[in-house]
Amino acid sequence: MTLEPQQIxxxxxxxxxxxxxxxxxxxxxxxxxxxxxxxxxxxxxxxAELAAEARERGEGDKTGPWG
Structure with missing residues (x-):
């Protein structure tokens, strides 16, 4: 089988x-x-920024489903 230039x-x-x-x-x-x-x-x-701002405002770490 030979390939034509167009096929190549x-x-x-x-x-x-x-x-x-x-x-x-x-x-x-x-x-x-x-x-x-x-x-x-x-x-x-x-x-991290939000946690740092919360610590500066005196808010504790709020964990759990009700904060």
Missing amino acids: FQLVGLLAVLALFSFSLRDKISYGRWFKRWEADRKARRD
Whole structure:
């Protein structure tokens, strides 16, 4: 079986699109992981700030379902 130049070009193009898609998907997954980590860190910092402000106001640590 021999491949014509047009078929070879189509195969190369298909492989190039597949490579582009895989790199794009990898970057998207990486960004998603980074964003989740950033959000968790931001929430932790905000919770720590709120706890520090509560301690400054003299409010004790409120735990339990009724505060």
